[in-house]
Amino acid sequence: MDMEERGHSEHPEALRLWLRMLTCTQLVEKQLRTQLREQFDTTLPRFDLMAQLERNPDGLKMNELSRRMMVTGGNVTGITDQLVAENLVERMDVAGDRRAYRVRLTARGRKAFDEMARQHEAWIVTAFEALSPREVESLHKLLGKVKQHHNANLKMETA
Amino acid sequence: MDMEERGHSEHPEALRLWLRMLTCTQLVEKQLRTQLREQFDTTLPRFDLMAQLERNPDGLKMNELSRRMMVTGGNVTGITDQLVAENLVERMDVAGDRRAYRVRLTARGRKAFDEMARQHEAWIVTAFEALSPREVESLHKLLGKVKQHHNANLKMETA
DNA sequence: TATTGTTATACTCTATAACTATA
DNA sequence: TATAGTTATAGAGTATAACAATA
Numbered sequence: 001m002d003m004e005e006r007g008h009s010e011h012p013e014a015l016r017l018w019l020r021m022l023t024c025t026q027l028v029e030k031q032l033r034t035q036l037r038e039q040f041d042t043t044l045p046r047f048d049l050m051a052q053l054e055r056n057p058d059g060l061k062m063n064e065l066s067r068r069m070m071v072t073g074g075n076v077t078g079i080t081d082q083l084v085a086e087n088l089v090e091r092m093d094v095a096g097d098r099r100a101y102r103v104r105l106t107a108r109g110r111k112a113f114d115e116m117a118r119q120h121e122a123w124i125v126t127a128f129e130a131l132s133p134r135e136v137e138s139l140h141k142l143l144g145k146v147k148q149h150h151n152a153n154l155k156m157e158t159a
Numbered sequence: 160m161d162m163e164e165r166g167h168s169e170h171p172e173a174l175r176l177w178l179r180m181l182t183c184t185q186l187v188e189k190q191l192r193t194q195l196r197e198q199f200d201t202t203l204p205r206f207d208l209m210a211q212l213e214r215n216p217d218g219l220k221m222n223e224l225s226r227r228m229m230v231t232g233g234n235v236t237g238i239t240d241q242l243v244a245e246n247l248v249e250r251m252d253v254a255g256d257r258r259a260y261r262v263r264l265t266a267r268g269r270k271a272f273d274e275m276a277r278q279h280e281a282w283i284v285t286a287f288e289a290l291s292p293r294e295v296e297s298l299h300k301l302l303g304k305v306k307q308h309h310n311a312n313l314k315m316e317t318a
Numbered sequence: 319t320a321t322t323g324t325t326a327t328a329c330t331c332t333a334t335a336a337c338t339a340t341a
Numbered sequence: 342t343a344t345a346g347t348t349a350t351a352g353a354g355t356a357t358a359a360c361a362a363t364a
Contacts, residue, residue, distance in 0.1 A: 012280065012284065013292065013295045013296065013299065014280075014283050014284045014286070014287040014288075014295060015280055015283050015284075016299060017287060017295050017298055017299045017302075018187065018283045018286070018287065020299055020302045020303065020306065021180070021183070021184060021298075021302055022184060022188070023306060024180070024302050024305050024306050024309075025180060025181060025184040026229060027306070027309050028177065028309075029181070030229070033353095043353065043354085044353095044354095045353085045354070045355095061322080061323095062322070062323055062324095063321090063322065063323080066323095070185060070189070071354080071355065071356090072355075072356060072357080073322085073323065073324080074323090074324070074325075074326090074355090074356080074357085074358095075354075075355060075356085076323090077323070077324055077325080078324095078354095081324095097321095097322080097363080097364075098322095098362080098363060098364090099321070099322040099323065099362065099363045099364070100321095100322055100323075100363095101322090101323080121171065121173075121174055124173050124174050124177045125171065125173045125174075127173075127177070127305070127308075127309065128173040128176060128177065128305060129173075129308065130304045130305055130307065130308030131301065131304055131305065133172065135301055135304070136172045136173055136176050137172065138297070138301065139176055139180075139298065139301045139302075140172065140175060140176045140179055142290065142294055142297065142298045142301075143176075143179045143180055143183050143298075144179065145289045145290055145294070146183050146286070146287060146289055146290065147179065147182060147183050147186070148289065149286075149288065149289030150183075150186050150187075150286065153285075202330065202331085203330095203331095204330080204331070204332095220345080220346095221345070221346060221347095222344090222345065222346080230331080230332065230333085231332070231333055231334080232345080232346065232347080233332085233333080233334085233335095233346090233347070233348075233349090234331070234332060234333080235346090236346070236347055236348080237331090237347095238331095253345095256340080256341075256344095256345080257339080257340060257341085257345095258339065258340045258341070258344070258345040258346065259340095259344090259345055259346075260345085260346080
């Protein structure tokens with residue numbers, strides 16, 4: 001039927017779960033990309049970067065953006081360049097460190113983002129409307145365990 | 160902290176859930192890509208294609224692969240070409256339709272895939288080991304609702 | 319020396335559309 | 342005309358590594 005056919009034939013439960021999770025994420029993500037492109041002529045990474053800045057009105061340094069978006073620095077430079085060219089974000093000097101910038105939304109960027117975010121939220125609500133509030137909470141909690149476990153493992157490797 | 164900072168400031172529950180789900184998927188997927196590349200010099204789409212064939216020993220037509228992998232036909236051609244060049248899959252003629260092929264694993268491909276699938280399975284089991292069997296089942300079921308709802312919506316649009 | 323950020327580059331993945339050949 | 346598959350192209354998305362400026 002779809003991606004869930006992937007994997008080894010023994011198909012333990014964790015594998016089945018992963019394939020289904022991947023399918024769901026891809027379904028939603030594909031829809032988001034299409035709609036962001038069609039309705040706002042933008043992309044998911046651009047939306048992500050602006051979303052990070054919306055939550056940090058004082059701006060974020062490039063390396064902070066890089067870490068939060070989980071991509072390498074060079075990519076953040078590229079996306080930021082685009083958004084600066086469209087006057088949606090701006091690079092501010094950081095007092096005391098002439099190497100660094102603080103990137104933040106412009107007034108125009110904030111306005112543009114608010115509009116996109118409203119739509120984005122509606123798309124997401126629709127995508128999960130089959131679940132009751134309790135189920136949404138339950139799913140969120142279970143995924144929290146997965147995430148926490150992953151981060152714990154990362155720390156062990158780094159240490 | 161990470162991607163979950165994305166989104167509108169009101170952050171209804173569905174949005175929080177989506178951001179967490181996206182984070183989890185990306186964490187696992189990034190790890191899979193890295194390990195597939197380092198240990199087997201391959202990629203996720205190549206692995207996906209072979210996994211589809213492993214579950215269909217008689218092979219699949221190009222358009223069937225395209226649908227199951229959720230990508231367009233041209234891409235399947237490209238990935239198949241690579242795998243054919245490495246003698247991991249082969250294109251068989253379809254009796255009665257000279258336009259179509261049936262793609263299937265070669266003996267070498269099956270052997271290579273089995274090895275990868277074993278590792279892949281172990282990675283996935285590790286990724287979800289924070290969850291009890293009951294929790295895995297619960298997560299699987301909840302995501303099933305999301306998937307089903309999405310497919311139901313698709314059908315309505317098509318009809 | 320280490321860090322911040324940029325540049326340059328290359329590759330994977332993807333969609334679109336035009337194309338060939340069969341049906 | 343419609344379908345199976347390919348080709349060509351363009352763009353998104355990403356990682357790597359070399360680099361400049363500053364700490």
